[in-house]
Amino acid sequence: MSTIHIGVCGWGDQDELYKHGVANRDKLSVYASHFPIVELDSSFYAILPQRNYENWVRETPDRFGFIVKPHQAMTGHQRGEAVADRKELFRQFEESIQPLVKAGKLKTLLFQFPPWFDCTAEHVRYIQVCRRLMEKYPFAVEFRHQSWFAPRFRERTLDFLQQIDATHVLCDEPQVGSGSVPLVVAVTNPKLALVRFHGRNNAGWRDPGEGQKWRDVRYLYNYSKEELEAWVPHIRQIEGEVEEVCILFNNNSGGHAAANAKQFSEMLGLQPSGLNPRQMELF
Structure with a gap:
């Protein structure tokens, strides 16, 4: 039987955990008194200084784990850059995360590819490049284009992820066009399975062109008891095939992630055991 850990995506906006006026600098410590893992999203927007990671290592208990999203240019969100132009960025990113690596707190790198990153030979080769450049580290792949799991590609996609020693990310998200993927309950790495709950806000899933406002709408969703219960058999299925299951809730916009x-x-x-003590909530 595998170990199951549950957390959310980012700790800064989880206001329901910080009801006693917790300062921003103390939020991760308080968060780590509730959950044993977290997804680090700020690394998607910038190459962070090592001191940030050093601080986060100190603020979390020994068994706490980070799922880290590489910079958006590394996953093709910034179109038009050649692979060669990105190699220095890969090097800088790898250097930045070393405090997590040395502390044993890196659960996996989460390579989440954009909605236009479809199933083509060129994109397969790019994933291989990413894997080679990050070969020292656990590596998870989340697709956002449904072509990867079209009937004729589904098994080939899973086989490919298995061949490159990558974790297939199971997603719960709206099914509203090519820029979303179906739920595929499968394991490609015996060490780790990763599940991400994005909510089911069908109307808000697509970008209407309003930038940040759209992101506030996209993840606005509160899972019902029945919707979560329907997931229990899926988790039971995959936990028998892996050493560890990490589950993340990304429905942050309305403050529902931590409660769900x-x-x-x-x-x-x-x-959950090995969490931080709860004293910080008193201040």
Whole structure:
């Protein structure tokens, strides 16, 4: 039986955890008294200085884990750059995360590719390049274009991820066109399975061209008890095939992620251990 960890995507906006006026500098410490893992999103927008990671290592307990999203240019979100132009960025990113690596707190790198990154030979080769450049580290892949799991490509995609020692990310998200992927309950790496709950806001999933306002709408969703219960058999299926399952809730816009994460943890009968003490909530 594998170990199951549940957390959310980012700790800064989880206001429901910080009801006693917690300062920004203390939020991660408080967060780590509730959950054993977190997804680091700020690394998607900038190459962060090592001191940031050093601080986060100090603020979290020994068994705490980070799922880290590489910079957006590394995953093709910034179109038009040649692969060669990105190699220095890969080097800088790798250097920046070393405090997590040395502390044993890097669960995996999460390469989330953009909605226009479809299933083509060119994109397969690019993933191979990413894997080669990051060969020292656990590596997870999340697709956002449904072509990767079209009937004629589904098994080939899973085989490919297995061949490059990558974790296939199971996604719960709206099914509203080519820029979304279906739920594919499968394991490609015996060490780690990764599940991400994005919400089911069908109307807000596509970008209407309003930038940040759209992002606030995209992840605005509160999972019902019935929707979460329907996921329990899927988790039971994959936990028998891997050493560890990490589950992340990304429905942050309305402040529902942490509550849904705790609700799902109870459904699975989890009792997280090794967390930070709760004293910070008193100040």
